[in-house]
Amino acid sequence: MTKILYLSAPANYKIYRLANNTTAGFGLPTLIMLGLLLVVFSCSPLKKLHQNPTFANSFTGFVLFDPEKNQVLFEHQGSKYFTPASNTKLFTFYTANRVLGDSIPAFQYRSHGDSIWLWGTGDPSFLNPELPSSAVYPFLKDKQIFLVRDRFKEPAYGPGWAWDDYAGSYQRRKAAFPIYGNAVYISWDSLSDQPRVNPPQMIDSIAFDQESTGRTLLDNRFTISRDWQKNDTIDIPLYAVEHHYQRLWADTLGTTVQWVNYQDHQGSKTLYSIPAESVFKRLLQVSDNFLAEQLILLCSWQLLGQLNSDSTINLLTDSLLNDLPQAPIWVDGSGLSRYNLFTPSSMVVLLNKIYQEVQEDRLFELLPAGGKSGTIKNYYQADPPYIYAKTGTLRNNHALSGYLITKRGKRLIFSFMHNHYPGSSTPIKLEMEKILWQIHLKY
DSSP states (O other): OOOOOOOOOOOOOOOOOOGOOOOOOOHHHHHHHHHHHHHHTTTTTTGGGOHHHHHHHHOOEEEEEEEETEEEEEEEEESSSSGGGGGHHHHHHHHHEEEEEHHEEEEEEEEEEEEEEEEEOOOOOOTTTTOOOOSSSHHHHHSSSEEEOBBBOSSSTTTOOOOOGGGSSOOOOOSSSGGGGGGGEEETTTTTTTEEESEEEGGEEEEESSSOOOOOOSSSEEETTTOOOOSSOEEOOOOOHHHHHHHHHHHHHHOOEEEEEEOOOOOOEEEEEEEHHHHHHHHHHOOHHHHHHHHHHHHHHHHHBOHHHHHHHHHHHHTTTOOOOOOOOOOOOSOOOOOOBBOOOHHHHHHHHHHSSSSSHHHHHHHOOOSGGGTTSSSOHHHSEEEEEEEEETTTTEEEEEEEOOTTEEOOOEEEEEEEEOOOSSSHHHHHHHHHHHHHHHH
């Protein structure tokens, strides 16, 4: 397996503040380009971004960057900190792509006869119906399994996560040995006219035709509303602690499973599960929070030999990300936490680092494409797409950061962030769409 790890950040990116008309030291070609930019943006909604009535009751930041010229073309509050929401996943993708290589490590193991000791890496793929299948199940089936509990060094929920979102499909528990994506999936089999449940042993824990859909706080008792549309699949996080994992692993594999304390892993081997690309694509396209958190744990295993998100994020911030214009305040992999704070300028520098290291065809295949795929399928519509970007949305906060292709084929990098707007995000998104479309047409 190819493993690539660079803990020294590349050279700092030189940023010209063209938005402030700083021309000192520029040669004639750059001054001519600057004049053209002023003509372009004098007719653009960007000229009076701070006066835009749609953004009047919110806090807005925007940076537009030309990676070919290595120049900032426009900046509005680019150095201010914003709640990034799922734009945080761009940080997770960048670091996981650098640290993990091309395959996801399923676990470390040491075997003796029909017994096998496993050290968890945080791999989210084992029997996860949203990811490709792997060789893990046949490798483990019918073996006596010992799960070593020494490496998971943190709570199952991230710092600043909302406690009352425990039953939301977007807030699953982190774990060293997740199974079935740490969720129960409920659909309707039209042939038998009966519910279909995965994992199947949870069928007796589900009560249908209830007032609401959800789960009890500290147990796996689920309720499904009588208003449930039977053509939908519902996924609800499992309340998974040691005895739950033990039961699920044992029932699924048809074997004996025990938890054990630290065992010497000297001489252990690593089994790999699925291509990292399949995890990265779902991370960015669907904005899968669970995968984001588990990817940070996988990086922790790779870098530190334990599963500790906080220590790993601190290490990454001090190494791979030590050249950002403003130091990120980064606390989780998914962006669920409102403790995360990034600036548009730092986001653009991160995106430039990604653009320099990841082949464009691959990168644009991984990211949501405007009007075509992922979380911006219904926005930024054009054929071919002109926006490839990651969204980030929490209540009263929305961000979009990524790459814009102009009508002339120019590649630009941008970060557009909005915090603290009242009401729906729809007007914000529609106004962003107008502005980015004008840049596409005019630059």
